[in-house]
Amino acid sequence: MTASIDLRVWRQFLAVAEELHFGRAATRLHMTQPPVTQAIAQLEKAIGVRLFDRTRRSVALTPAGAALVPEVRELLARAQALPARARAAAAGEVGRVRLAFVSTIGFERLPAWVREFRALCPAVALELVEATGDVQLEALARGEIDAGLVLHSPGAAPAGLACLAVATEPLVLAVPTQHPLARARQLVLDDVLAEPLVAFPRRILPSVHDAILALYHGVGRVPEVAQEAIQMQTIVNLVSGGLGVAWVPESVTQFRRAGVVYRTETEFAAQPGRRRAALALPGCETSLVWPAASDNPALARFVDFVRERGLAQ
Structure with missing residues (x-):
């Protein structure tokens, strides 16, 4: 015995x-x-x-x-x-969800989700880690995280994963406060595209990076990249320091950094040869992605929780 x-x-x-x-x-x-x-x-x-x-x-x-x-x-x-x-x-009422996220979703929406989900499912441990999209995809492949919130161009979510779109937003232009573009009543696209650019490496946001390049190539320009940085907050800080302008998701405007002004697409003048319709700048989308074969009930519970909140515009 x-x-x-x-x-x-x-x-x-x-x-x-x-x-x-x-x-x-x-x-x-x-x-x-x-x-x-x-x-x-x-x-x-x-x-x-x-x-x-x-x-x-x-x-x-x-x-x-x-x-x-x-x-x-x-x-x-x-x-x-x-x-x-x-x-x-x-039933997914207890367990663990290892969730990675990009910084843009972490400014406002993610904290609200975490607070509400923990109130609904207090026995589910929601473990958060901030990571760029490329790092998230590698971690998903190795089984080190259960799901990720990644940024990409609309309709260009990473292949091979289950996907739920959770937010769409336009890109805006971050400009140093003392730059003439910060005070101009209307922005001329050619003038903006002639400025040095603070950008993120293609590997972390390939589809958004390519959409920005397409904006330049569409008018026969090649961007002058003054500096690359991985984190959006760092990019904004570099703009504040006068290194150049930057295209960032609209959610980044919640990061109030002294020395930076954000200009939206409605503040751009119509391009020559086009009607006065507003300039269409590239947009981006945030999606929750996870392995389709996942058998984690707590993850399924979290996915349903996010799905119930719908696509936030």
């Missing part, structure tokens, strides 16, 4: 410990007394420790027996809770 995992024996031990009487313990367990007495004797033999002092008139716990009582109570309580916990885990 392996006493440490035989729950029936531990239930018998606890009944005797609480009743301090083998007959009453047996009645409580709906048993006769001899099997209970025999089970306790076998338990003591298996662990090599006397748990009860017995006389004809009394039963008392030894110090070793008394020390086991709270541990056995906890063991039995946890064992009793296991079926309910298994059902909760299967």
